[in-house]
Each structure stands twice: as C-alpha cells, then as structure tokens.
Amino acid sequence: MTLLTLLVAIGTLVPTADLSISAPVAPPLVAQERDDAVASAAQDLIAEFDAALAAYDARYAAADREARKELRDEHPAALFWQRFDDLAGRGSWRAVLWQVEHVRHGGLKSKERRAFAKSAFEGLRQTQVREPAFEHVLNAAREHRRSIGDELYVRMLTDAVQWNPTERVKACALFNHGLVLVEEGGDSLRRGLTMLDDCAERFGNLEYGRRAKEEAFATRNLRIGGTAPDFAIQTFEGETFRLSDHRGKVVVLDFFGFW
Structure with a gap:
C-alpha cells in the first residue's frame, strides 16, 4: 500500500473535517499498535540514504x-523514493516525513507537490x-507551513495540545501556536503572548518553555x-x-570587544 493509498483509506474512515478552529473537534484516530519492525526498517533505510547522499x-x-x-x-532520493513509499504505506511516519522533504524527487509535477505535502500531514x-x-511531525510541519497552509498547521497544533499526553509534544505545540499568533499581530498578539507565558510557566524545564x-x-x-527595558551600568568614571x-x-x- 503506498502513502497516497493509505491517505485515501484514512479519508474513508474519518469524515472530512472542517479545519476551522472554531468548529467542534472530533477525537483523531488512535494510531495502530507500534510496529517495531517497520520502525527499525525506516531507521535503517534513512541511514542507507544518508550514506548514499x-x-x-x-x-x-x-x-x-x-x-x-x-x-x-x-540524485539518490529518486532511487530511494519507492522504498520509502512502501514503508509509508506500512505506517512509518519517518518515511512519510522523508517523502515530504524529498518530494521534488518523487516524480510529481510542481503543482502536485503542495497537495502531496498537505495530504501527508493530514494523514x-x-x-x-x-x-x-x-513532536517531530510538528517541527517538520513548521518547516513546510507554506505548503500545507496555516489552517491545517494550526489544527495540528491545537489537536496536539488537546489529545497528546506527552509533555514535550504539548510544549512544542503551545510554543509554536503562540508564535503563529504573535506573528499575526493585531488582536491575535495578546492571545499569542498569553500562550507563550502559559508555555513558559507549565514547561519551564523544557527548551520549548525557555x-x-x-x-x-x-x-x-x-x-x-x-x-526598551531599563538597565544600569557603571561607566569608566x-x-x-x-x-x-x-x-x-x-x-x-x-557594543565592542577584543578577540
């Protein structure tokens, strides 16, 4: 089963969702039991590709x-594409992220690449x-935010805060959502600052909180x-x-120094 086939299958299991944040949010699908063999195969294939690259x-x-x-x-990505596609069809998130990163070598036309990335991250x-x-998925989505659009990106962040039990994932999502709102400015600026403050207070022991x-x-x-924030220094006098x-x-x- 290829990645695109897998995404079509997901679409048949879950009704098409309204991605607006104000819409009611249904619980996402729970991932199937982790397959250690698939995870190991993906790690080995990535190492093999890195050596070839x-x-x-x-x-x-x-x-x-x-x-x-x-x-x-x-380029080796073109030679490795099908092998990663096979692993993506078996449920490897690492393989999916690899494909998004190297989609230009997958034989897709330029207009199809953005749709591919959006479908991959929705899956x-x-x-x-x-x-x-x-956490890795969110960080990758940030890098491909332009391709997938802010609507899906923000939905991923809000879903992570709501449904993921892991502190690191929640902190990552809260931090990045705060940045999005601050970037928007206007009425969103205060909400973004509140979100960043919340992240700093709840997850100050993690790099996202800091x-x-x-x-x-x-x-x-x-x-x-x-x-500018106030400060005091001693002059040479x-x-x-x-x-x-x-x-x-x-x-x-x-500001000057001697090196």
Missing part, C-alpha cells in the same frame, strides 16, 4: 559543470497525534517602536548610567 554530494562537489548537469538526474495528524513522535519565555520577553520589550534617566533623548549603544 554523502557519496553523491562528494561526487557532485568534485565534478565540473557539464558532469553536474548529468548528476542532477542521479499524520489523524494517525500520530497521540504519539510522542508527533524559548517561549525568551520570545515573550522579546516581543514585549524589543519590538521596533517599543519601550565610576558613575551609574541608568537608561530610564535618559528617556526622551537619543541614546546610542556601542
């Missing part, structure tokens, strides 16, 4: 201009949203047109320079 890159770097034109048609949302591996705290601080204090004492004046900060 390294060899190809070395050949490409050493080739002249004419030879490089021929090598472009010999992963349905089957992997409760799994710890969904990054959320940093992003919230930067958004509040380091935006163009915003008010031993006096105290406090930024707030110079409000309304032009202050130039010169």
Whole structure:
C-alpha cells in the first residue's frame, strides 16, 4: 500500500473535517499498535540514504559543470523514493516525513507537490497525534507551513495540545501556536503572548518553555517602536548610567570587544 493509498483509506474512515478552529473537534484516530519492525526498517533505510547522499554530494562537489548537469538526474532520493513509499504505506511516519522533504524527487509535477505535502500531514495528524513522535511531525510541519497552509498547521497544533499526553509534544505545540499568533499581530498578539507565558510557566524545564519565555520577553520589550527595558551600568568614571534617566533623548549603544 503506498502513502497516497493509505491517505485515501484514512479519508474513508474519518469524515472530512472542517479545519476551522472554531468548529467542534472530533477525537483523531488512535494510531495502530507500534510496529517495531517497520520502525527499525525506516531507521535503517534513512541511514542507507544518508550514506548514499554523502557519496553523491562528494561526487557532485568534485565534478565540473557539464558532469553536474548529468548528476542532477542521479540524485539518490529518486532511487530511494519507492522504498520509502512502501514503508509509508506500512505506517512509518519517518518515511512519510522523508517523502515530504524529498518530494521534488518523487516524480510529481510542481503543482502536485503542495497537495502531496498537505495530504501527508493530514494523514499524520489523524494517525500520530497521540504519539510522542508527533513532536517531530510538528517541527517538520513548521518547516513546510507554506505548503500545507496555516489552517491545517494550526489544527495540528491545537489537536496536539488537546489529545497528546506527552509533555514535550504539548510544549512544542503551545510554543509554536503562540508564535503563529504573535506573528499575526493585531488582536491575535495578546492571545499569542498569553500562550507563550502559559508555555513558559507549565514547561519551564523544557527548551520549548525557555524559548517561549525568551520570545515573550522579546516581543514585549524589543519590538521596533517599543519601550526598551531599563538597565544600569557603571561607566569608566565610576558613575551609574541608568537608561530610564535618559528617556526622551537619543541614546546610542556601542557594543565592542577584543578577540
């Protein structure tokens, strides 16, 4: 069963969902029992591909201009595509993400690649949203956000917060959703900051929580047109320079060092 066949099968099991966030959310499908053999096969195939890609890159770097034109048609991703497609059909999320990353080598026309990526991530949302591996899926979705669209991306984030029991996945989703809202600005800015604050408070022991705290601080204090945070330093003359004492004046900060 190929990836596309698998996604069609998923579509027959689950009614087409309204992806608007205000719509009622139905519980996503629970992934089938993990298949250790499939997981191991995917890891081995990725390692084999990485080795082939390294060899190809070395050949490409050493080739002249004419030879490089021929090598472009010999990219190892094209040779590995069917093997990854077989694993994707057997339920390997790693294989699906590999295909999304290398879809330009899968024989699809340019107009079909975006639809392929969107279908792939919709399938992963349905089957992997409760799994710890969904963290990897969310991070990959962020990289392909333009292809899949914000509607599906945000649905993946909200589903992860609601349905995934793993702290890392929840933190990842909360952090990235906060960034999306901050990026939108306007009325969404306050919601985004609240989400980042929540992530920082709940998951401060994880890198997502620490990054959320940093992003919230930067958004509040380091935006163009915003008010710079106050600070105090000792000058070479031993006096105290406090930024707030110079409000309304032009202050130039010169950062330098010796290396």
